Amino acid sequence: MSLTFAPAPTEPGAEAPPPPERRSLPRWAWALVVVAVWIVVWAFTKGQNTLAVPIREHSDVQNQLTDFRNSVLASRDSNPVVQLTYNLGEWFGSVFDWASRMISIPDLPRPVPQIGWLGVTAIATWLGLAVAGWRIAILVAASFFSFGLFGYWSDSMDLLIVTFVAVAAAVVLGLPLAVYYGTAGRTGTAILTTILDLMQTLPTFVYLSPVVLFFGIGASTAVVCTLIYALPPIIRIAGYGIRSVSTTTIEATDSSGQTRWQRLTKVQLPMARATIVVGLNQTIMAALSMATIAAFVDGPGLGQPVLQGLVRNDVGGAFVPGMLIVVMAVMLDRTTTAASEASEKAARGGVDVRLRRIVLAVTGVLALVAVYVSRQSFWAAEFRETSWGPRLADAVDSFFTWVTDTFHGVTQAMVDGVSTALLNPLQELLAESPWWLVGAAIVALAFVFGGIRGVVPAVVCLAGIRFFGLWHDTMLTLTMVLVGTILVMVLAVVLGVWMARARVADVVLRPFLDAGQTIPPFVYLIPVLGLFGPSRFTAIFAGVVYAAPAAIKLVADGVKGVSVTTIEASRSTGCTRWQEITKVQLPMARGSLVLAANQGLLYVLSMVVIGGLVGAQALGYDVVLGTSRSEEWGKGAAAGITIVLLGIMLDRIMRAAALNDAVAKDPTKRSWWRGMAA
The missing domain is CATH 1.10.3720.10 (MetI-like)
Structure with missing residues (x-):
C-alpha cells in the first residue's frame, strides 16, 4: 500500500509554488x-585504421x-611578394650587422668592436640608473660582467641586439594597433582579437618554418620570428590599459572641448602608462624567449651554444649559456618592472628632480669616459678568456653525473x-x-x-x-x-x-x-x-x-x-x-x-x-x-x-x-x- 499526498491548497491570488527542479547528470x-x-x-x-605511417x-x-616551398624559392627573383619579404629581411639583417659590429664582434679592419665591453657595460648601467634607480643599475652591471666572465660576451650581445631590434619594431607597429584596440570598441576589434588569439595559441617552434621560407635563415629570420611572436602582448595589454581609463575622466575632459587626438595624448595614454609598461615588459620577455629558440634557424645569440649542447647531450655545455639567458631574462624583467614603479613615483612627485639630474649628469660623464677608454684600450674593448665558463660546465656535468648515478x-x-x-x-x-x-x-x-x-x-x-x-x-x-x-x-x-x-x-x-x-x-x-x-x-x-x-x-x-x-x-x-x-x-x-x-x-x-x-x-x-x-x-x-x-x-x-x-x-x-x- 502506498500513500499519496495532495498538494496544499493555495490561497486565491497567491503564486503557485515553483515546479521541482529537474536534475540532470553533471x-x-x-x-x-x-x-x-x-x-x-x-x-x-584497437590497432585498426590508426593512420600510422613511417617517418x-x-x-x-x-x-x-x-612543391610550394620549391616554387617560392625558385621565384625569389620574379615574385614581388618574395622579393619584398627578402628585402625586408635583408634590412633587418643589415641593422643587426651594424649593431653587432658596434658592440659585439670586430669591425674589420678594427680588431675589436667600435665600443668595447667596458663602454657597453657603462652605458647599460647608466640607462638602468636613469630609468629604474641604483639597485637596477647594480643588477645591470653585474649581469653584463657575467656575460664576459663566463666567456659568452659576443653571443649575449647578439641575443640582446635581436631582442631589442624586434622589440623596437613591435613597439612601432604595436602601439598604433593598441590604440585602435583600446578605443574602437569590442565589435570593431573582433577580427584583431581573433588574430591575437591565434598568435598567442601557436607554440613558438611553429613560427620558424614559414618565416624561413620567406625571409631565409640567420639574423633576419630571428628578428622577424621574434617580432611576430612579441607583438600580441603589447597590443593586448596596452590596449586594455587605454580601454580601462575611467569613462568619467574622459567625459570630464571632453566637456572642455578637446579633440580626439588631445584626449588620446593628454588623458588616455598618460593614465594608461603603467599598463603600457607592463605590456612592454611582456613583449620584451616574449622577444627574448623567441630569439633564443630562433637559434634553430641559425639565429645568432646564446641560443646557439644551448642548441649545440642539447644536440650533443652536453648538459654542462648547455647549462652555462642557459644560465646567462636566465640572468638576462631576470635583468630585463626587473628593469622594466622597476621602471614602471619609478615612473609612477616620479609622477606623484616623490623624486628630487634637481638631485636626480645632477646624479645622471655626473654618471653620464663617467659612462662617456668608459666608452672612450673602451675605444682606446684593448683590455677594455675585448674580454680576456677566463676559465669560469669551462669550470662551471665541468662542475655541472659532474653534478648531474652524480645525481643520475645516485x-x-x-x-x-x-x-x-x-x-x-x-x-x-x-x-x-x-x-x-x-x-x-x-x-x-x-x-x-x-x-x-x-x-x-x-x-x-x-x-x-x-x-x-x-x-x-x-x-x-x-x-x-x-x-x-x-x-x-x-x-x-x-x-x-x-x-x-x-x-x-x-x-x-x-x-x-x-x-x-x-x-x-x-x-x-x-x-x-x-x-x-x-x-x-x-x-x-x-x-x-x-x-x-x-x-x-x-x-x-x-x-x-x-x-x-x-x-x-x-x-x-x-x-x-x-x-x-x-x-x-x-x-x-x-x-x-x-x-x-x-x-x-x-x-x-x-x-x-x-x-x-x-x-x-x-x-x-x-x-x-x-x-x-x-x-x-x-x-x-x-x-x-x-x-x-x-x-x-x-x-x-x-x-x-x-x-x-x-x-x-x-x-x-x-x-x-x-x-x-x-x-x-x-
Missing part, C-alpha cells in the same frame, strides 16, 4: 559515459607543400610510474583507436564540456588534422600534452591551495614562481635532459616545470579570492578543513581552475613540440626534421599546421567550457562575444 558524469563507450569500442577495434613517407598534401632508481621510478599509470594507457587509447573513433569521442567530449561552441572548432580542426596526414603523430603529441596537463593541475591545486591558505607558503613560493615565468622555455630542457636523458618523458617533465608557475598562481589567486564571509559561513556549519577546501573554495574558484588548465595545456603543448629536439618524437620531431632537411619540408610544414590546429581545438574547447560555467552562474553572459571576452 558534465563530468557524461564525460565518463563517453570515455566508457570509447573504451568498449576500442577493445574490439619518411609523405602524403600527397605533404608533397604539395614541398638517484637513478628514483628518476627511473618516476618515469616508470608516470608511463605505467598515465602515459602508456592513454597513448594506447588515443593512438591505437581507429581514427574515426577518436574523432567521434573528442567531438562528444567537446559537446559535453562546451556545447555547440566546443563542437564546431573540434570538428573543423579534426578535419584539418586528418587532411594533413599526421593523425597518428597528433595522437602521440596529444597523449603527452594531456599527461603533462594532468600533472600540472595536480601541482597547481596542491600548491595553489596551500599558498591561498598559508601566507608563509605564498611569501616563500611566489618569488620562485615569478622567477620561473621569466625563464625562456628552451632553457628548461637543459636540467631535465640531464636528469632523464633524451626521451618523451623529458619533454613532458620540462613542460610540467614550464607550465606549473602560471597555473599555480592562477589557482592560488582564485582560491584566495573566495569571499571571507562565505568561508566563515561554512565554518559555522561545522565544515572540516578538507570539506572547506573541496566543497567551498575549489568549487567557487572553478573559473580560475579552468583558466589554469587552459594556460597549462597550451604551455605544455609548446614545450612538448620543442621536446622534439630531445627525443620526444611525434609532431615536434616532424617539425625538426622538416626544418633541417629540405626534402622533408612538406612534412614539417604539415606538422606545424597540425600543431596549430591541435592547439586551437584544445583552446576553444576549454574556452567554451569556461563560458558554459559563466553562463550557469550568470545567464546574462549568454552573448558569445561577451563570454569570450570574459
Whole structure:
C-alpha cells in the first residue's frame, strides 16, 4: 500500500509554488559515459585504421607543400611578394650587422668592436640608473660582467641586439594597433582579437618554418620570428590599459572641448602608462624567449651554444649559456618592472628632480669616459678568456653525473610510474583507436564540456588534422600534452591551495614562481635532459616545470579570492578543513581552475613540440626534421599546421567550457562575444 499526498491548497491570488527542479547528470558524469563507450569500442577495434605511417613517407598534401616551398624559392627573383619579404629581411639583417659590429664582434679592419665591453657595460648601467634607480643599475652591471666572465660576451650581445631590434619594431607597429584596440570598441576589434588569439595559441617552434621560407635563415629570420611572436602582448595589454581609463575622466575632459587626438595624448595614454609598461615588459620577455629558440634557424645569440649542447647531450655545455639567458631574462624583467614603479613615483612627485639630474649628469660623464677608454684600450674593448665558463660546465656535468648515478632508481621510478599509470594507457587509447573513433569521442567530449561552441572548432580542426596526414603523430603529441596537463593541475591545486591558505607558503613560493615565468622555455630542457636523458618523458617533465608557475598562481589567486564571509559561513556549519577546501573554495574558484588548465595545456603543448629536439618524437620531431632537411619540408610544414590546429581545438574547447560555467552562474553572459571576452 502506498500513500499519496495532495498538494496544499493555495490561497486565491497567491503564486503557485515553483515546479521541482529537474536534475540532470553533471558534465563530468557524461564525460565518463563517453570515455566508457570509447573504451568498449576500442577493445574490439584497437590497432585498426590508426593512420600510422613511417617517418619518411609523405602524403600527397605533404608533397604539395614541398612543391610550394620549391616554387617560392625558385621565384625569389620574379615574385614581388618574395622579393619584398627578402628585402625586408635583408634590412633587418643589415641593422643587426651594424649593431653587432658596434658592440659585439670586430669591425674589420678594427680588431675589436667600435665600443668595447667596458663602454657597453657603462652605458647599460647608466640607462638602468636613469630609468629604474641604483639597485637596477647594480643588477645591470653585474649581469653584463657575467656575460664576459663566463666567456659568452659576443653571443649575449647578439641575443640582446635581436631582442631589442624586434622589440623596437613591435613597439612601432604595436602601439598604433593598441590604440585602435583600446578605443574602437569590442565589435570593431573582433577580427584583431581573433588574430591575437591565434598568435598567442601557436607554440613558438611553429613560427620558424614559414618565416624561413620567406625571409631565409640567420639574423633576419630571428628578428622577424621574434617580432611576430612579441607583438600580441603589447597590443593586448596596452590596449586594455587605454580601454580601462575611467569613462568619467574622459567625459570630464571632453566637456572642455578637446579633440580626439588631445584626449588620446593628454588623458588616455598618460593614465594608461603603467599598463603600457607592463605590456612592454611582456613583449620584451616574449622577444627574448623567441630569439633564443630562433637559434634553430641559425639565429645568432646564446641560443646557439644551448642548441649545440642539447644536440650533443652536453648538459654542462648547455647549462652555462642557459644560465646567462636566465640572468638576462631576470635583468630585463626587473628593469622594466622597476621602471614602471619609478615612473609612477616620479609622477606623484616623490623624486628630487634637481638631485636626480645632477646624479645622471655626473654618471653620464663617467659612462662617456668608459666608452672612450673602451675605444682606446684593448683590455677594455675585448674580454680576456677566463676559465669560469669551462669550470662551471665541468662542475655541472659532474653534478648531474652524480645525481643520475645516485638517484637513478628514483628518476627511473618516476618515469616508470608516470608511463605505467598515465602515459602508456592513454597513448594506447588515443593512438591505437581507429581514427574515426577518436574523432567521434573528442567531438562528444567537446559537446559535453562546451556545447555547440566546443563542437564546431573540434570538428573543423579534426578535419584539418586528418587532411594533413599526421593523425597518428597528433595522437602521440596529444597523449603527452594531456599527461603533462594532468600533472600540472595536480601541482597547481596542491600548491595553489596551500599558498591561498598559508601566507608563509605564498611569501616563500611566489618569488620562485615569478622567477620561473621569466625563464625562456628552451632553457628548461637543459636540467631535465640531464636528469632523464633524451626521451618523451623529458619533454613532458620540462613542460610540467614550464607550465606549473602560471597555473599555480592562477589557482592560488582564485582560491584566495573566495569571499571571507562565505568561508566563515561554512565554518559555522561545522565544515572540516578538507570539506572547506573541496566543497567551498575549489568549487567557487572553478573559473580560475579552468583558466589554469587552459594556460597549462597550451604551455605544455609548446614545450612538448620543442621536446622534439630531445627525443620526444611525434609532431615536434616532424617539425625538426622538416626544418633541417629540405626534402622533408612538406612534412614539417604539415606538422606545424597540425600543431596549430591541435592547439586551437584544445583552446576553444576549454574556452567554451569556461563560458558554459559563466553562463550557469550568470545567464546574462549568454552573448558569445561577451563570454569570450570574459
